[in-house]
Amino acid sequence: MESNAGTKETRSNLTASDGGEVTAFESLQFTDEIHRLILAPTTDNSSSFTALLELPPPQAVELLHSPDSPKLIAASPPNVEDFQGSFRFPSNSGLIERDARFSLFSGEANNSNEKRNSPESKNVSANPEKNVKSEPAETESSQPLVSDPTVEKRSIKRKDRENKVKGSTKKSKTVANENSEDAEKLPYVHVRARRGQATDSHSLAERARREKINARMKLLQELVPGCNKISGTALVLDEIINHVQSLQRQVEFLSMRLAAVNPRIDFNLDSVFTSESGSLMDSNFPSLVMPAIWPEVQGNGHRQQYQHQWHLDTLQQPVWGREEVCNNYITPENSLLTYDSSANSATLQANHLKMEL
């Protein structure tokens, strides 16, 4: 109730000054009033809230530029349910001030009504929510909040929004740029285009795709050791290709080793597991496999001694084969020997989590 009364007050105040001089200074006054109003009812009465929010910007706009008050009010149907962002009201006044200064807004206000349903419209409303969460201190990032109630209504792909947030927040450099962009956005602007960039749907989609790919490349860079220092996507890809090839070669060599080394040895899985479990930190192997192999183990227990002898004998003969292999591919063998499994297992676990996310 208080908020409704407050809105009525604002309306009366604003309409009273409507006939008067409409200058940037008056907009400042309005923003102060709005500021006060917004700060006062910080309750969870969302409908009145959004009504509050929706009123100030269109009112401010209207006062600044065109006396089309009914048009604007009608043009911004309050889809209150969509508005769920965190409310940074103090910054809104700052935003309104800036937008008042930049007169781009007026043109947009008229165009945006037509543009509302255009396919090029991109919703920026999700941006402020995320921006606010990530960079709460920045007023620039919280500027689009004012556009929330009106822009929220358009539903666009969230990914595009997020991508544009990241792209724009990373690459927005000057305050002037940011303001010019925000002025365009408020309240019916759809596209968050960086300065000097095309705003076609095609290029935006491509940009979103590129950013997705860059995110994947970063993940790959973390996976592949030694890729963090390389800058340039082509070189990173080359490194990745090298890494995959080396891994495949390692698998081949290891399988060759296994083929050469174990001609006669029955795999005593329990012993393998108990030794592996300490190093691999997988202790549930024995429980899994033991019941299956107990009869084998008992039968083969006495054979182990023979196997050791055979082991030595058979090692000598395939050595020449291994030497040939080793001469040609020394580096993978060295990488095998120096493979720090414990460290890699730890990193692998971290990567597991990332991958599964």
Added chain:
Amino acid sequence: MNKYNPPRMNPSSLRSRFATRFLRTLSKINAQKPTSSSSPTEIFRRYRRIKAAADKSMAYSVRSRRTWSRAMLWKLRTRPCGRRSVKTSTIIKSREARKTRHEKQNKNTTTTTTTTTGEDGVVFGVEADELRELVPGGEAMDLYNLLDETAHYIKCLTTQVQVMKKIADFYSP
């Protein structure tokens, strides 16, 4: 009785699944060949089988969740007889690919510097093709999915290498 309680890890992790399967297959392979294991051809044959077993067990550990695992399983199933010819031909092909790649790299370094501002699809043209060759099933994927598959494939390959290395170290002191 030693009460050895090693640190507990996820029993259904990729590593444990792969290790279990691979060891089972290895024991099967070794059980099947009690004779003439010293001849190089036998060793070579066994190496092939072990490698196929390793790939197969890795692909099975991943099930069909990933494109590369599905492609690898399909490959392993549909080409059991032509393994040898496939192996040599793939070796030759990989060598040729490596040579051409080195040649292309010199060209690419010049071209990529000029085209970095352009689309990423254009820049990654050659490397993406090579990556597609390496990753099983990569021929029919776009760049984004290819990178995704590559990341998972690298992760699985590293676990495979680690487990096999452990086994090999265990059996060859």
